[in-house]
Amino acid sequence: MMSIFAKDLFKGQVALVTGGGTGIGFAIARTLGQLGARVVIAARALDKLESAAEQLTAGGMAVLAAEVNIRDAESVNALFARLESEGWQPDLLVNNAGGQFTSPALSMSPNGFRAVVDLNLQGTFQMSQAFARQRISQARPGSIVNIVLCLEQGIPGMAHAAAARAGVVNLTKTLSWEWAEHGIRVNAVAPGTIATSGLENYDADNLQAGIDRLPIRRMGQSEEVAEAVAYLASPAASFITGITLPLDGGEHMTGANPQR
Numbered sequence: 001m002m003s004i005f006a007k008d009l010f011k012g013q014v015a016l017v018t019g020g021g022t023g024i025g026f027a028i029a030r031t032l033g034q035l036g037a038r039v040v041i042a043a044r045a046l047d048k049l050e051s052a053a054e055q056l057t058a059g060g061m062a063v064l065a066a067e068v069n070i071r072d073a074e075s076v077n078a079l080f081a082r083l084e085s086e087g088w089q090p091d092l093l094v095n096n097a098g099g100q101f102t103s104p105a106l107s108m109s110p111n112g113f114r115a116v117v118d119l120n121l122q123g124t125f126q127m128s129q130a131f132a133r134q135r136i137s138q139a140r141p142g143s144i145v146n147i148v149l150c151l152e153q154g155i156p157g158m159a160h161a162a163a164a165r166a167g168v169v170n171l172t173k174t175l176s177w178e179w180a181e182h183g184i185r186v187n188a189v190a191p192g193t194i195a196t197s198g199l200e201n202y203d204a205d206n207l208q209a210g211i212d213r214l215p216i217r218r219m220g221q222s223e224e225v226a227e228a229v230a231y232l233a234s235p236a237a238s239f240i241t242g243i244t245l246p247l248d249g250g251e252h253m254t255g256a257n258p259q260r
């Protein structure tokens with residue numbers, strides 16, 4: 001997919017994409033890199049990150065693979081300290097890392113619920129706070145884009161993720177208020193079902209049943225998410241903050257219903 005944006009849109013900027021070694025995060029990293037950004041891809045599995053970085057570098061991009069566990073505040077702080085000392089301090093942050101498992105709410109263990117909230121909500125907060133502290137201490141503007149889930153009809157079978165991502169939607173609004181005076185915009189994209197290897201964790205028949213109900217009756221592509229992220233992160237969206245953009249073929253009207 002060809003980007004509609006100017007080739008040097010993000011020239012001179014560094015973008016940090018969590019979960020940037022796989023799936024949607026990889027597509028976001030590639031798009032921002034093609035648009036001139038130097039890109040940091042960060043996640044837990046360094047081997048996957050390094051092979052993704054190799055692919056992107058082979059395409060002419062400047063890419064750094066960096067290990068982080070977004071659930072661990074010390075690991076997050078260490079990442080930002082490292083990026084600053086190595087000259088990769090990010091101007092843009094894409095909080096893409098996340099995930100969950102399907103389970104009826106009645107049989108979810110407290111620890112299972114907590115693990116998903118910890119990853120998607122606490123992790124996103126920790127990354128955003130570390131990013132904003134660094135930007136604000138140096139009086140530099142910035143932009144954050146959070147990747148959430150389509151949740152407008154609730155998400156039966158994923159109560160933990162529905163709650164955590166709704167938390168991120170409101171966190172997006174709240175941080176956009178608090179950090180606007182520092183020139184930091186905060187927005188989110190809410191994808192529906194997007195064709196990535198991440199979907200191997202989910203029942204294919206349930207996914208298809210959800211797709212069959214969509215007005216646009218297909219899965220989305222990672223590149224479609226990446227283009228929306230590029231727009232929200234760019235100066236073209238300089239008057240937009242606090243929003244969550246549905247990118248879902250209409251799933252915000254039909255719901256996903258993964259468990260039935």
Ligand SMILES: CCCCC/C=C/C(=O)SCCNC(=O)CCNC(=O)[C@H](O)C(C)(C)COP(=O)(O)OP(=O)(O)OC[C@H]1O[C@@H](n2cnc3c(N)ncnc32)[C@H](O)[C@@H]1OP(=O)(O)O
Nearest residue numbers: 098099100101103109111112115119198199201207256258
């Ligand atoms: C229509 C559906 C559309 C779906 C669209 C969305 C797609 C995507 O999001 S794609 C992203 C793809 N990747 C994933 O979703 C995988 C993400 N999963 C994880 O990263 C992890 O499984 C985790 C964060 C959810 C948990 O990580 P961790 O803390 O390392 O896990 P533990 O093994 O320590 O377990 C903690 C706790 O959670 C319970 N648990 C874990 N997996 C399941 C499961 N599949 N079913 C039920 N319970 C699970 C586990 O048992 C632990 O609880 P206790 O046993 O009570 O200690």
Ligand SMILES: NC(=O)C1=CN([C@@H]2O[C@H](COP(=O)(O)OP(=O)(O)OC[C@H]3O[C@@H](n4cnc5c(N)ncnc54)[C@H](OP(=O)(O)O)[C@@H]3O)[C@@H](O)[C@H]2O)C=CC1
Nearest residue numbers: 019022023024043044045069070097098099193194196198
């Ligand atoms: N595919 C879809 O249909 C949809 C996906 N989403 C969301 O989009 C995002 C990307 O999903 P997708 O690309 O499909 O799936 P992936 O499983 O490929 O992406 C998840 C990424 O998150 C990283 N990650 C997970 N846990 C952590 C952690 N604790 N610290 C740092 N990184 C972590 C993983 O890397 P590693 O394991 O190496 O840490 C991986 O790169 C996720 O938040 C997902 O929930 C939202 C809607 C729909």
